[in-house]
Amino acid sequence: MSEYYWDSKIEYLRNTRWLYYNDDYLEFLVKNVWKLNAPVNIVDYGCGYGYLGVKLLPLLPEGSTYTGIDKGEDLIKEAREVFDKLPYSAEFIQGDIDMFVHRQYDVAICHAFLLHMANPRMILQKMIDSVLDGGRVICFEPHWIANTANYGFDEIQHSEVVPLGILQKLYEESAKDSGKDGNIGMKLPIFLSQLGLRNVECRVSDKVNFLDQNMDAAEKDRLFQSLKEEGIGQELEDSVKVVEQLVQRGLSVEEAQAQYAAELKLFQVFDSDSWLTYAPNMKISFGTVSRE
Template sequence: MPESWEDKFESLRASRVLTHNADYLEFLVSKVWRIDRQPLKIAEFGCGYGRFASMLLPLVSSGSSYTGFDSAGALVGKGKGIFAESPYATAFVRGDVNDAPLRGSSFDVTIAHLVLMHVPDPQRVLREMLRVTRPGGLLITCDANRNGHNALLHIEETNEQESVHLELFQAVNRGIRHESGVDYNIGMKTAVLMHRLGLENVQARTSDSVVLLFPPVDTPEKEQIFRAMCSEGLGYQPTDEAEIERWRRAVIARGVSRETADKEIQRELERDFQHKGRSYHTVSASAFTFSFGTVPR
């Protein structure tokens, strides 16, 4: 069953603090992509409420226009409201990333930010991005590498770097991909897909964002980071035995042994980030990969 994003506004807004550093995005726009030289027509696939647009639009040339579309009508509506009074020329419409409601060869830049990792056929979405981008235009994607994220996460008090069962996360992500086609490690693979589609000058960069949460959590900014970390998975802390058993069965169904599943579940329950996380020294890297390439002329 496809993921539903209709009710995800609050979690998406909270997680923004974990994605990219503003100065790094400015570096990409001006030094790498060079999309701040002249006004451009920009389209975003799976735009949500415009989270990435709010970071990007202040960095591009004045006079640029932005069209974002998403299948979640509630998020599109939020985007329209948020940008209604903005100084930018924006349009938010409802549409499917597999069948973009956009004319062919009509945009200078097309973007899919944290989208391909949620679709069963990322190549189809990339082909749609290619279709609507003019010759000489730029395709940009950004997606996760969850195996890498889990490997890089460190919580000092629980010795995360040495105690986490990395093979479990690899098995779970592999099982999800085999079952549904959804690949939570698509970030490091997208450049290959772009090359195979015939894009030119294909390149990639990794987000530089590493978020620190150290005690005391005594400011609104620290509290925001803590809640974002919880919403991204660290806060899952079931207490009902039936829910824990469902968790165990779900992990085992992905090809993990019962012994390994039990060890990791017990470890995460003891870690109890939801209740103890404010006292932990946590270092979390986003591990997102930007891939980009040019449409042949």
């Protein structure tokens, strides 16, 4: 069995990726913003099971190709099985993301990947180095503090279950300690420009998930289960253990206890009969490679 963490999270990835984007908005980006109207060769860093390839290739001109790179052996196996059933030209490389990639692609992409990297600038530089002059680098990455602000509950105050100030401190302390930054989505335009890209822009996904008690029962159950896997209202471990872990991550004892109490309340009140709106608020940053 693989010891790589994300090899054990394939079902989680399958069940939560759809929460982040509307297909029509992705089509708008491809055709109206990026204007990818000729075949392109895409490389996907940290491709997982090939999610972005599955979403983007049907929107791209015929003749486009997709190369996925991931450290996970099981993830790459899954990706190959997925694409064996699809009519697209795709190749998958299993190995450490630090491996050298030749400058041969028109577009380099990544999805919810850089936030897990202690050295995101170095990875971004590798992405840039793999793209031909005039090509694009496109990054889909989260901004956790905006994400946690984008809940709407019925009959419960947002501040009772999502203490934003405590969470912001927790995210910032974790990033300072490990280099891995869940708020990287809002920083990427700065990084891309500082690394020499031109025409840098950032968009926000328009996806809002609505757990509606009047929706189709099967769709409601699917959405509820996905929201739980996303981490909303999850069951908690022992309070002493959780508080201790939060203190180790930079919170005071009082802040850690307040965070635990908020998470416990959300677990107690959130169920399949709840009304909830949730916008992941994913940031999509991109720029053009120019070596002149």
